[in-house]
Amino acid sequence: MSETLWSSLLKTVKRFLIGGSRNPEDKSIFHKLSLIAFFAWVGLGADGVSSSCYGPPEAFLALKEHPHLAIFVALATVITIFIVSTSYSHIIELFPTGGGGYLVASKLLSPSVGMVSGCALVIDYVLTITLSIASGTDAIFSFLPSRLYGYRLDFALFVLAVLILLNLRGTKESVVPLVPVFLTFIATHAIAIVYALVSHLSNFTPVVTGVAEEVRRTTSTLGLGATIFLILKAYSMGAGTFTGIEAVSNGIPILREPKVKTAKHTMLYMAFSLSLMVVGLMLAYLLFRVSFQDGKTLNAVLFEGITHRWPSPWGKTFLLVTLLSEATILVVAAQTGFLDGPRVLSNMALDRWMPSRFANLSNRLVTQNGILMMGIGALVLMIFSKGSVAFLIVLYSINVFITFSLSQLGMVRHWWKFRRREPRWLKKLTINGIGLILTTFILVSVSVIKFHEGGWLTIVVTGSLASVAFLVKRHYRKTGYLLRRLEGLTEEVERSLTHLPKREESKTIYPDLSAQTAVILVNGFNGLGLHTLFNVLRLFGKSFKNYVFVEIGIIDAGVFKGVEEMEAQKAHVEKELEKYLVYMRGHGYYAESFCSFGIDPVEEVVKIAPEILERFSQAVFFGGKLVFAEDTFTSRFLHNNVIMEIQRQFYRQGIPVVVLPIRV
Numbered sequence: 001m002s003e004t005l006w007s008s009l010l011k012t013v014k015r016f017l018i019g020g021s022r023n024p025e026d027k028s029i030f031h032k033l034s035l036i037a038f039f040a041w042v043g044l045g046a047d048g049v050s051s052s053c054y055g056p057p058e059a060f061l062a063l064k065e066h067p068h069l070a071i072f073v074a075l076a077t078v079i080t081i082f083i084v085s086t087s088y089s090h091i092i093e094l095f096p097t098g099g100g101g102y103l104v105a106s107k108l109l110s111p112s113v114g115m116v117s118g119c120a121l122v123i124d125y126v127l128t129i130t131l132s133i134a135s136g137t138d139a140i141f142s143f144l145p146s147r148l149y150g151y152r153l154d155f156a157l158f159v160l161a162v163l164i165l166l167n168l169r170g171t172k173e174s175v176v177p178l179v180p181v182f183l184t185f186i187a188t189h190a191i192a193i194v195y196a197l198v199s200h201l202s203n204f205t206p207v208v209t210g211v212a213e214e215v216r217r218t219t220s221t222l223g224l225g226a227t228i229f230l231i232l233k234a235y236s237m238g239a240g241t242f243t244g245i246e247a248v249s250n251g252i253p254i255l256r257e258p259k260v261k262t263a264k265h266t267m268l269y270m271a272f273s274l275s276l277m278v279v280g281l282m283l284a285y286l287l288f289r290v291s292f293q294d295g296k297t298l299n300a301v302l303f304e305g306i307t308h309r310w311p312s313p314w315g316k317t318f319l320l321v322t323l324l325s326e327a328t329i330l331v332v333a334a335q336t337g338f339l340d341g342p343r344v345l346s347n348m349a350l351d352r353w354m355p356s357r358f359a360n361l362s363n364r365l366v367t368q369n370g371i372l373m374m375g376i377g378a379l380v381l382m383i384f385s386k387g388s389v390a391f392l393i394v395l396y397s398i399n400v401f402i403t404f405s406l407s408q409l410g411m412v413r414h415w416w417k418f419r420r421r422e423p424r425w426l427k428k429l430t431i432n433g434i435g436l437i438l439t440t441f442i443l444v445s446v447s448v449i450k451f452h453e454g455g456w457l458t459i460v461v462t463g464s465l466a467s468v469a470f471l472v473k474r475h476y477r478k479t480g481y482l483l484r485r486l487e488g489l490t491e492e493v494e495r496s497l498t499h500l501p502k503r504e505e506s507k508t509i510y511p512d513l514s515a516q517t518a519v520i521l522v523n524g525f526n527g528l529g530l531h532t533l534f535n536v537l538r539l540f541g542k543s544f545k546n547y548v549f550v551e552i553g554i555i556d557a558g559v560f561k562g563v564e565e566m567e568a569q570k571a572h573v574e575k576e577l578e579k580y581l582v583y584m585r586g587h588g589y590y591a592e593s594f595c596s597f598g599i600d601p602v603e604e605v606v607k608i609a610p611e612i613l614e615r616f617s618q619a620v621f622f623g624g625k626l627v628f629a630e631d632t633f634t635s636r637f638l639h640n641n642v643i644m645e646i647q648r649q650f651y652r653q654g655i656p657v658v659v660l661p662i663r664v
Contacts, residue, residue, distance in 0.1 A: 036256045037265040042182045044251045045270040047128055047336035048244030049185070050329045052277040054135065054393065057298035059238025060285050066230060067286055068214035073234045074282035077241055078275045080438050084245050085271035087408060087435040090428055091249050092263045094414070100250030101403030102344050108410030111351065115473070117406045118348045119465040121250075122374075123458065124399035125341030128243065129378040130385070131392040132333040133159050138389055139297070139327030153387045159331055160382060164375035167338040168368060185329040186273065188322040192306050193280030200287045207287065236445035239397045241278060244333070245270065246403060250340040299326060337378070342370025352476035353469040355638050395458045398450065401443035402462075408436035475638055483527060483626075493530055493583060511590045515545035517616035521605065521623040521643065522551050525576040528662060532624035533580070535660045546590045548612060548619070549580045552604045553597040570597065602645045609655060621650060621657040 059077070063069050091104055101121050106114025137156040141149055200207060219227050248267045255262040281299070284290075288305040290298060303322050307315035342358070349358035358369050385391045415422065415429035422428070447455060518536050522529030529549075536544065553573040555566070577593040584591035594612060596604040613619055623643035643659055650657040 037262050037269065039179070040248065040251065040255055040262065040266040041269040041273075042179050044247040044266060044336055044339060045244070045273065046182055046329060047132070047247055047333040048270050048274050049182075049277060050132065050333035051241045051243055052189075052274065052281060053297070053299060053326055053330055055238045055241025055243075056278050056281045056285075058240065059234045060282060060290075060298065061292055062234035062237040063230065066214075066218050067289075068211045069218065069227070069231050069234070070282045070286050071211060072231050073238065074279050076231070076235050077238060077278050077282075080242060081245070081271055081275050081278070083431060083435050083438060084242060084404065085267050087411060087432045088245060088249050089264050089267055090411060090432065091407065092252065092260055092267070094411075095249070095252075096260045097252065100340070100344060100347070101246055101407045102347055104249075104410045105403075105406040106351070108414050109406065113406060114351075115348070115353050115469050116462075116466055117403045118344050118353065119469055120399040120402040120462050121246075121344045122341055122348075123462050123465060124243070124396075124403070125337035125344070126374055126377040126381060127392065127396050127399070127458075129160070129163075129334040129337035129341075129374060130381045131389065131396055132330050132337075133163075133378070134382065134385070134387040134389050134392055136327045136330035136333075137387060139323065139330060153382070156382055156387045157379065160334075160375065160378055163331075163334055163338060164371065167335075167371045167375075181325065181328045181332055184321065185325040188318070188325050189277060189280075191318075192303055192322060193277075193284055196284035196287055196302075196306055197280070211286070232441075232445070233449075236442050236449065239401065239442045239446050240393070241274070242404070242442075243397060243400045244336055245274075246400065246407070247336050247340050250343055253343065254339070297326075299323075334378075337374055338371060341374040345370040345373065348469065353473050355472060391454065395454060397446050398443070398455055398458050399462060401439055401446065404439035405436060405443050408432050408439055412436055472638065475634060479628075479639075482628075494525075494579070496583070509585060509588070509590045511592070511616075512545045513616060515618060516543050517546040517548060517619040518544040519548045519550060519612055519616070519619050519621045520580075521621065521646070522549055522576075522580065524551070525579040528624050528626070529580070531662050532622055532660055535624075535662075536622050544589075544620075546592075546616060547580075547584050548616065549577055549591065549593045550605065550608060550612070551577055551593070551595050552601040553595065554601060555597055555599050566597075570595075573597075601642050602649060605646050606649050609650070609653075613655070619656075621646075621655065622660060623647075623657065624660050624662045627661045627663045 056074075056077075059073050060067065060070050063073070095103055095107075102114050102118035104114075105117035133156050137152055137159065141152050141155070215227075222230070245267075248263050248270065252259050252263050255266070281302070284302055284306070285298065288302055290302050290305065292298065293301050296304075300323055303319050307319045309315070310318065345354055345358040348354040349356050358373070381392075411432040412429060415425045415432065419425040419429070447459075449455075518540070520529070520533055520536065522532070533547075551573050553569050555569070573595050577595060581591045581593060594608050596608055598604040609621070623646060625641075625643050626639065647657045647659055
């Protein structure tokens, strides 16, 4: 099979699985891809709402023979949900373009602290994907014949692969199919909780009296201090309930305008739905005197107790639908990891803590490399853990509270620093201060409780990722230092521009279309572009009469946030190219420029080339390539080889291109 035919076949398969290209310059694209509050609640809130499947049960079971204390645990949990949600609403206001834990810690504490927060979030999202799919798979296979249980891991890996494909197609495409599942989960659980409460309404007073009596008996038996400790332990063990709250502030870039308003509405939906679910389930556990049964989840025991007196087949049908929706919503919760994990990676890549390729967009305008990294990480973890929920849940919860605590600390520092400018600083500082105390308490408690059970592994993996981030940053910093040697030339040329005549004052220079033309590929008015230009002048003297400068405005995750950012990038590219034109015209050469904008610089240059060659038939393309003292795998991986790929593409078409080395 020829290379051309093979390439065409691969493109056809890719288009079928992932979809066709999208135009990033389409001004309506942000509206088409963005999520309204309802869809954001589904896509970003599934992780939070689904935590009611394992957070409240874990807290309730931690109370052991004192289940009546669940009321206090439920109240403390709801208070924490609203405090953390309110504090993240403040973060949304302060960071309207996206204020996840990484950016908050980076901007308000320090870049290094932000890096730690970002690494913790990335690992947390990988765990979210893995644990959610593994939990959902276990729940689904509990309904199937036992002989099929051996295929559980294969099924989990298949579901994970499907989610990777859905996310590679795009954000909205990955969220819309989940809406029926999400709504079924909400509806069935709401019906079950309301029924549980209403069916006990007639004996509500005796229940309250009984709980009060049980609390007095527990206090007198254990002592007040031990009772409080038991409540706090159960509260900490249910820490998984709070995971997912930070997802909205991380996901602001994918929300519909006005983004801040949409984000705050989404946060409100999430906080209320999660709070009602937690309180309702904890009260239902208590009212139906639910206890642990081997081979069944606590929610399954509860729903069986609720429906066992319902007329057949309604009771069994409702039970089946409810438990299946619970199993499926756990799989859906993995979507949060795919939505927010790549976004954290792209933000870290823009700050050079991660390889810059994680900020690149695919032709579907998603951070493809980040999605693949999250997916591959989850695949490896799923295989390593064999899909064991018991093992995965030990690793869970610690990382998200590292981010929670650092974000709250950053906000507390911010409100104190700007207390003279912010009229409501004391109220906001109080909310974030309480949030800091609560999240730090949970972080310490969960770390201590789960450390010897395997929690240490999470800390080791997070620390390892932070070490990698530090090494990546050190490489980029060293490269930046080397490149600054080239910038002296830029400053010198920019100073000379002020002495050159302006376009309207200079003599008009016309192109000689039949003469030799140098087409120089640049990425801004910088040392790399200028060294390429001066090397051409030095090596070829007066051979070239015309100079054409080509710059591609790369649309990455840092630019693809809104129309304003896109327009600002266009203006910047045009301004940079104009400097080259002024310089060359001032020295008696004809010069013009071409620019394009897209996600793939190679593809854009290949598109522009025919237009340039049609105008200048004797054109030769030039590009500069940085040459490091040591060519290592790290330097090759962390830096793109755009000019070499352009050279390869042009050689196929018989277009002359010269790569000029620039030593750093």
